[in-house]
Amino acid sequence: MSVDLSVTFTGIRFPNPFLLSSAPPTESESNIVRAFEAGWGGVVTKTIGLHPVVNVAGPKTKFLRANAETGTLSMNKGRAGVLHSSWNWELISDKTLDWWAPRLGRIKKQFPDRVLIASIMAGSGSDKELDHWRTLAKTCQDEGADGLELNLSCPHMDREDMGSNIGKDKQLCSFVTKVVKDVATVPVWAKLTPATSDIAMEAGAVFAGGADAVVSSNTFPSLPLFDAESLEFEMNVDGLVSPGGLGGPAILPQSIAKVAQMTHAFPDRSFSGIGGIADFRDALNYFLLGCGTVQVCTAAMLDHAIGPNVLKALTTGMTAFLEKNAGRGWTSLEDFRGLRRDRVVAHSRIRRPEDSEYAGGHDAEGYSS
Numbered sequence: 001m002s003v004d005l006s007v008t009f010t011g012i013r014f015p016n017p018f019l020l021s022s023a024p025p026t027e028s029e030s031n032i033v034r035a036f037e038a039g040w041g042g043v044v045t046k047t048i049g050l051h052p053v054v055n056v057a058g059p060k061t062k063f064l065r066a067n068a069e070t071g072t073l074s075m076n077k078g079r080a081g082v083l084h085s086s087w088n089w090e091l092i093s094d095k096t097l098d099w100w101a102p103r104l105g106r107i108k109k110q111f112p113d114r115v116l117i118a119s120i121m122a123g124s125g126s127d128k129e130l131d132h133w134r135t136l137a138k139t140c141q142d143e144g145a146d147g148l149e150l151n152l153s154c155p156h157m158d159r160e161d162m163g164s165n166i167g168k169d170k171q172l173c174s175f176v177t178k179v180v181k182d183v184a185t186v187p188v189w190a191k192l193t194p195a196t197s198d199i200a201m202e203a204g205a206v207f208a209g210g211a212d213a214v215v216s217s218n219t220f221p222s223l224p225l226f227d228a229e230s231l232e233f234e235m236n237v238d239g240l241v242s243p244g245g246l247g248g249p250a251i252l253p254q255s256i257a258k259v260a261q262m263t264h265a266f267p268d269r270s271f272s273g274i275g276g277i278a279d280f281r282d283a284l285n286y287f288l289l290g291c292g293t294v295q296v297c298t299a300a301m302l303d304h305a306i307g308p309n310v311l312k313a314l315t316t317g318m319t320a321f322l323e324k325n326a327g328r329g330w331t332s333l334e335d336f337r338g339l340r341r342d343r344v345v346a347h348s349r350i351r352r353p354e355d356s357e358y359a360g361g362h363d364a365e366g367y368s369s
Helices: 029-038 097-110 127-142 170-181 199-208 249-265 280-288 308-324
Strands: 007-009 012-014 018-020 042-044 061-067 072-074 082-088 115-120 147-151 188-191 213-216 220-222 244-247 270-274 293-296
Touching (some): 012 115, 018 308, 029 097, 082 249, 115 127, 147 170, 170 199, 199 213, 213 249, 244 249, 270 280, 280 293, 280 308
Parallel strands (some): 018 042, 018 293, 042 115, 115 147, 147 188, 188 213, 213 270, 270 293
Antiparallel strands (some): 061 072, 061 082, 082 244, 220 244
């Protein structure tokens, strides 16, 4: 029995369910072309906007590593240790829509069988800003983008009407989604922020606005660590820092918890999972909770910028998983997607010990290894 890695997600057929997420690896035409040549099933462009964008005067992304010998976690103590996470305070693409539009068209003509999703972002505080959403959507789809991903989640925006400040407002994110859906002729995905108490509320809001899928989630708001010798932030400009986004392996458990909230609340809707994915075992967490695709960033950035070896690990891992479970009749993702979604329950449903086994909180002190 042969396996099939292809998936149909929001009506779009993907050769495999593994996408490069909207991030530095997808900020240029050459990188996107290299990603498709490597075999990625889809690419989400670096977020495209209409407002002027100028990044910080210094490094935009760094990687934290944990050193088991010294017990330290640092982004500036060499490359020794195991990857813990990435940290960035990078804004959206500083390239204009006029730069992006012809390149989207060229990429789609070169790779008509690969999926190109355009990530877009504008504000929401005026009719002019809402028109920016419409302009971005229409231009990108006219150039051949197979879908639109609404960036409602960037954690680095000072403006109250942009990025994660939209994603944390149920009415606003629903309204912006509807504005785009009214002009969209391709599927619309809403990328949400994890910086909220109940992400299922925002998911419900964007679905009410017409979203075809939710992407979850963007990076977690965080600060870089202090250097113990200099007493300066490990990443700063003139000694100053603003909250940035934490990604990579460290956020995998947190990210799947956010996904579980949403897929439990909306089991029949579409979700694309992001956070901490480097091989198929990581991706499997999202698939078992109900995601139809997953997106990768940090691991790809550390693998020739666009992750050819990461993709190979994902596809060979999924093939081996399906072959191992051939006896269950599994030949594709749909055969096991969401299989463990119902295992996440309210805390009160977790079994408590029998009265005879319970010591009333007076168990022996200490912890067993």
